[in-house]
């Protein structure tokens with residue numbers, strides 16, 4: 001089977017983890033994982049809770065172009081896995097295969113979601129990413145309009161108010177006295 005990105009380079013069998021076989025391209029460093037092997041690995045491997053890794057940025061190369069599955073020639077789907085990174089995993093749902101660009105497996109490890117590869121491509125994961133994204137935009141708008149100092153004051157106030165036993169009384173006070 002050839003590389004999903006270079007297309008004229010043959011993939012070589014590797015071990016991505018000690019019990020996780022995959023295929024890799026010498027030229028671009030991309031990795032092909034079949035999800036059957038992946039699920040098998042995930043079920044049979046106890047992931048040791050890693051020390052929260054040093055925030056050394058992982059170098060990745062994320063292809064932006066649409067990839068064609070090298071097995072069935074269908075267009076692969078792209079799934080973003082984090083709002084902080086532009087990277088996506090390319091998935092052929094027909095073949096149950098995943099293509100990761102160079103460094104992306106290391107990135108998944110750093111984010112500690114290497115055992116959730118199959119969740120990334122689900123609607124709840126993608127919906128959650130979108131919600132987080134919009135929440136961040138909203139926060140930015142507040143910051144822009146209120147300024148950092150006022151926003152901090154509002155934040156600590158609402159934090160204090162959140163579980164206050166007299167929450168509604170305080171809110172009524174604000175409504176009627178401001």
Ligand SMILES: [Zn+2]
Pocket residue numbers: 003004005006007009025026027028029030
């Ligand atoms: Zn390649």
Ligand SMILES: [Zn+2]
Pocket residue numbers: 069070071072073074092093094095096097
């Ligand atoms: Zn396919």
